[in-house]
Amino acid sequence: MATNEKVDVVIVGAGASGSTFAAVLAKAGKKVVLLEQGPDWQLSDLISSDLWGRRIKPAGAPFQSEGKNPYGYAYQSGWGVGGAALHYFANFPRLLPSDFKIKSEHNRALDWPISYLDLAPYFDKVARDVGVSGDAKAEEIWRPAGEPYPMPPMKTFRNGEIWLKGFEANGIRMVPAAVGMNSTEFKGRPACLYDGWCHVGCPIGALANPLVTYLGDARKAGAEVRALSTVTRVMVNDKGDRATGVEYYDAQKQRQVQEASVVVLAAWAAQNPRLMLNSSTDKHPKGLANSSGLLGKYMMAHYASGTWALFDEDVENHMGTIGAQYMSYERYAKESHKGAFGSTYIVAGTALKTNDLGGFANARADLFGPALAEFMKSAKRGLTRITAFGEEMPNIENRIELVSDKDDFGMPRAKIVHSFDDDAIRVWNANFEEGLKVAKAAGAKEMWSGRGPMPTIHLFGGTIMGTSAGDSVVNSFGQAHEIPNLYVAGPGTFPTEGASNPTYTIFAVSLRGAEQLAANWSTVAG
């Protein structure tokens, strides 16, 4: 076992949240090491192909999935620098004020320990840092005013525009989508080409993935990235009140120790609690910082109701981005759908590819043989889709636990137990029904719901934030209540998930936490 020279900060995971912490702390002059279990991808690795794009996702997750709606791990997570944000769709809706106080307003779920207004300046700052295109003014019919986005909205195409009539007929206002993409050149990064390969990684830097934003900034400021380095344990002192570093296995599968004044866990909502559960000591017998018993609890996922339609015209479905052209919070109020509870976020306008989970062939997963071949020909001209994302309420039974089976490094695997409740199912169904109404009013020739097993999209919870060690694992900055120099970053800290795609909020929450750490360095680092 090798012990490395002690550093100021060791960050586990080089995805969206870890990169944000790294950038802030490296710029503040701290010696930062990022340990990333996957490869050190370069932009030139990002081949425009749905087959080759699978390389930037994990092969063989160390998680088992159980429950009525087993969690689909690999498609959602990352593997290598950039994390899941290397292949995200870069939709940048934000959480809305109501998301932060569901308990207060509805006596359901949980409140966040902060309000929307605490986070609002960080949404604006992230937009300036990474580049966001959209129309903030148009969005402000649903949220408090903030700064304009630094770039105008992206181009739209017929595959998005064709839906507008249908939305209007159903009382749903659509506005230009906020996306983490360049509609114009931004900070030396080029404007988007609208070729729809965002989801396999954008090699030109038009999409705000961590490589060209916070991770790039961190590296320029001196942060070191150690790829193919798998952390298995967080080390703490004998008293159990200070983290001292991490143990990890390097690219040669040799065991190493990296000591640090501050440890930041940014290995995603699933892996962070797995690591903390595996780091138990006599002072932390149930896992690190787990006196609340909530470590690994309240796991949440989004679900989507996709409505497919064939139009009798060429909708140019090869053009655009995988992110959205139009978005709406019109059904975001928690009680928008009668008899159901939870927010809905609606998007329209996306480029389509032929294969993989979101491609033509999966629009009709029941077809095969000559019928599939015929469908593929009709799809290329007139196929398009809208999607409504739904919110799941936190449920303590949805959880991560260690299991006895071990991975290649001798670390216990974990299981993710996940089931959607009746409210989620009702919101899912209501959104399918409304999607068909929209398609009909838009003049579609054929329309159908993209039903199948209820999908699990994004991942939240497991290390939720709150006001004390009695009700949560971390505070609003991500700082563990019981171990002040241990931070947890990413969507695992969200007590509720809203219905908005998570990454914009991940960046904002991480930026807030990292700036607090930098500002209080001597107190926290000791």
Place this chain on the structure above:
Amino acid sequence: MQTLERRALIKGAALGVLAFTVGSAEVFLTPREAHAQGVPLRTLNADEAKTLEALGETLAPGAREAGVVEFVDQQISGPAEEALLEARILNVRPPYANFYRAALGAVDRMSQTQGKRFVELSASDQHDFVDRMRQNKLEGWQGPPPPFVYTLLRADAVDVVYGTMAGYEALGIPYMAHIAPTKRW
């Protein structure tokens, strides 16, 4: 990535081809070329290959010539972290060869309860068999869940027929690559 590993990966991706072994030499071919040249298989046995080929062709016409067998065989013969299979993103636990062996074995065992291996069924009976597999209506099936087998093998067939540059061209869709897998793969 490590420099040497990365260089090899980029070489393969930039050529749009995969590494196949012919004789003692490693050559870079598209799966379609590998099929046309009769490249020896490394992991699947002859019976498994025939079953996979017949299933692929039933699921997506053209999959045989597009090299579905050569694609899957090459992919399950290397490290999981380099695999391009949809199995990867649908959480199949490596080694992926285990899944394919179990799935193909289950298909033939089920088919033989009707007296024939899958490849020996008429095209119409193959279609009916796959349709029942899709709907989980094969009583006595022993193996991975039939609808999941349908989903994954269909995805492989779709990948080689429609997911390549040649596949896009055949459908008349502009591919518009930033970094192209050239040679139409």
